[in-house]
Amino acid sequence: MAERMLKFVGTSQAMPDKRPAAERRRDFGEIYAGYAREKAAEQAARCSQCGVPFCQIHCPLNNNIPDWLKLTAEGRLEEAYELSSATNNFPEICGRICPQDRLCEGNCVIEKGFDSVTIGSVEKFITDTAWSQGWVRPIRPRRERRESVAIVGAGPAGLAAAEQLRRKGYQVTIYDRYDRVGGLLIYGIPNFKLEKEIVQRREALLRDSKVTFELECDVGRDVSLAELRQRHDAVLLATGVYKAREIAAPGVGLPGIAAALDYLTASNRIGLGDQVPAFESGALDARGKNVVVLGGGDTAMDCVRTAVRQGARTVKCLYRRDRANMPGSQREVKHAEEEGVEFVWLTAPQSFLGKNEVSHVRSVRIHLGMPDASGRQTPQEIPNSHANIEADLVLTALGFDAEDLPAAMGAPDLAVNGGGTLKIDWRSMMTSLDGVFAAGDIVRGASLVVWAVRDGRDAAERIHGYLTTRAQAALRLAGE
Numbered sequence: 052m053a054e055r056m057l058k059f060v061g062t063s064q065a066m067p068d069k070r071p072a073a074e075r076r077r078d079f080g081e082i083y084a085g086y087a088r089e090k091a092a093e094q095a096a097r098c099s100q101c102g103v104p105f106c107q108i109h110c111p112l113n114n115n116i117p118d119w120l121k122l123t124a125e126g127r128l129e130e131a132y133e134l135s136s137a138t139n140n141f142p143e144i145c146g147r148i149c150p151q152d153r154l155c156e157g158n159c160v161i162e163k164g165f166d167s168v169t170i171g172s173v174e175k176f177i178t179d180t181a182w183s184q185g186w187v188r189p190i191r192p193r194r195e196r197r198e199s200v201a202i203v204g205a206g207p208a209g210l211a212a213a214e215q216l217r218r219k220g221y222q223v224t225i226y227d228r229y230d231r232v233g234g235l236l237i238y239g240i241p242n243f244k245l246e247k248e249i250v251q252r253r254e255a256l257l258r259d260s261k262v263t264f265e266l267e268c269d270v271g272r273d274v275s276l277a278e279l280r281q282r283h284d285a286v287l288l289a290t291g292v293y294k295a296r297e298i299a300a301p302g303v304g305l306p307g308i309a310a311a312l313d314y315l316t317a318s319n320r321i322g323l324g325d326q327v328p329a330f331e332s333g334a335l336d337a338r339g340k341n342v343v344v345l346g347g348g349d350t351a352m353d354c355v356r357t358a359v360r361q362g363a364r365t366v367k368c369l370y371r372r373d374r375a376n377m378p379g380s381q382r383e384v385k386h387a388e389e390e391g392v393e394f395v396w397l398t399a400p401q402s403f404l405g406k407n408e409v410s411h412v413r414s415v416r417i418h419l420g421m422p423d424a425s426g427r428q429t430p431q432e433i434p435n436s437h438a439n440i441e442a443d444l445v446l447t448a449l450g451f452d453a454e455d456l457p458a459a460m461g462a463p464d465l466a467v468n469g470g471g472t473l474k475i476d477w478r479s480m481m482t483s484l485d486g487v488f489a490a491g492d493i494v495r496g497a498s499l500v501v502w503a504v505r506d507g508r509d510a511a512e513r514i515h516g517y518l519t520t521r522a523q524a525a526l527r528l529a530g531e
């Protein structure tokens with residue numbers, strides 16, 4: 052049955068059903084249900100099929116959104132899946148965790164008067180349907196190539212690159228220091244945003260497609276980069292950024308203060324059935340505690356919402372700017388507020404108080420002054436505005452920097468930028484080492500899954516170009 056488009060005037064925006072906050076607080080399950088088929092078609096039909104689709108322009112993958120919305124509205128779901136998966140390796144993941152309010156949906160032209168088309172939820176619906184119908188199949192390349200590529204890092208950048216290279220018939224091995232595949236999709240992002248099975252079925256698909264995984268293999272410690280360059284025809288570094296930014300405040304060493312990613316990884320591991328001594332001892336368990344999270348990004352949002360689910364007594368998020376100027380998604384703030392998190396805006400920590408362990412965060416109120424060179428208003432402390440906030444668990448979520456990769460990998464010639472991210476030639480995506488490419492957070496700094504996918508796809512294309520040119524040169528030489 053063909054649905055007509057342009058229904059945004061008569062049909063209101065409807066997200067899939069969201070579970071009540073009281074229920075969500077008790078478990079780690081995803082908070083949104085999926086659309087029923089009719090609802091997805093109805094919501095997709097709200098699209099006005101713009102001649103210049105701003106949604107597509109503002110999607111880092113330039114997904115062909117208007118076309119797959121139209122196909123969904125017409126009930127042609129297999130074609131919608133073919134189209135949406137042609138530009139995105141993990142549409143069901145992006146549909147769940149992209150900050151759509153800042154990307155596709157935030158730029159939907161009907162957003163102004165009528166609330167945007169629910170692009171992310173439709174994208175998720177299309178691919179979840181594809182999985183349930185058996186339309187998502189392992190890769191069987193038309194011809195196998197002899198050349199092999201090593202990918203360091205099994206996060207979204209590495210996995211997207213692996214899939215694209217495998218499609219072209221390359222032999223692909225992914226090395227990761229973790230025991231599981233997925234990078235931050237598995238150990239950073241909590242289940243209530245992205246259930247682990249969604250990532251694990253992608254891993255199984257790649258294994259069925261004959262991608263090889265070498266897990267618990269730390270490149271730099273267990274195998275050197277030089278060795279990988281010997282073993283393979285090209286190497287892609289997709290190692291992400293993991294060095295937590297620290298806070299230099301008195302008392303910061305007190306027990307009870309932990310880095311956000313340690314906390315989230317412990318919680319994710321518990322969910323996966325692992326034994327985590329730091330959780331079992333109570334050090335990384337929020338149960339019954341007054342929890343204070345420092346920061347205003349995605350990681351901070353995940354911490355506060357995890358603490359609620361672990362049964363914290365109170366959960367506060369301290370951020371030195373205001374709601375309008377926070378880096379995290381507004382949708383996430385809304386979910387967190389519904390779940391009982393208190394946001395203390397315009398407040399910064401000054402020191403941590405406590406005898407044997409932290410008991411309070413001493414804070415100061417902030418006034419946002421004139422914009423600096425970057426255009427952001429500078430936070431200024433308001434004199435005599437201090438307060439002591441009760442806290443038995445403080446989680447610091449102040450961002451991440453790159454590790455010293457040249458040192459860690461014993462590769463002093465690997466060029467880096469000021470913040471430690473890898474320097475690449477943006478046209479070739481190659482680092483300063485011949486045949487060594489880089490993609491994802493290790494190039495951009497802490498970013499988004501959708502950008503990691505984009506970079507992984509681009510890197511695969513450049514590696515293919517590099518290897519093809521090299522093979523042609525070898526043939527020419529052999530013919531001379």
Ligand code: FAD
Binds near residue numbers: 226312491497503
């Ligand atoms: P990663 O996902 O970090 O993967 C890198 C992999 O490299 C890891 O598996 C690591 O073990 C491996 N590795 C590193 N060094 C080595 C080595 N020497 N040898 C072998 N393996 C190595 N983005 C969103 O779009 N939406 C969100 O909601 C969102 N929430 C987030 C929540 C949290 C808590 C965090 C921390 C990030 C979040 N992000 C989110 C950001 C997103 O997860 C990252 O941008 C994305 O995962 C980057 O992908 P990547 O492949 O570059 O790196």
Ligand code: SF4
Binds near residue numbers: 109114146155156174
């Ligand atoms: Fe929107 Fe992300 Fe999907 Fe692009 S990948 S259409 S930004 S949800």
Ligand code: SF4
Binds near residue numbers: 104106
């Ligand atoms: Fe449809 Fe909105 Fe994209 Fe226009 S901007 S094509 S209305 S989803």
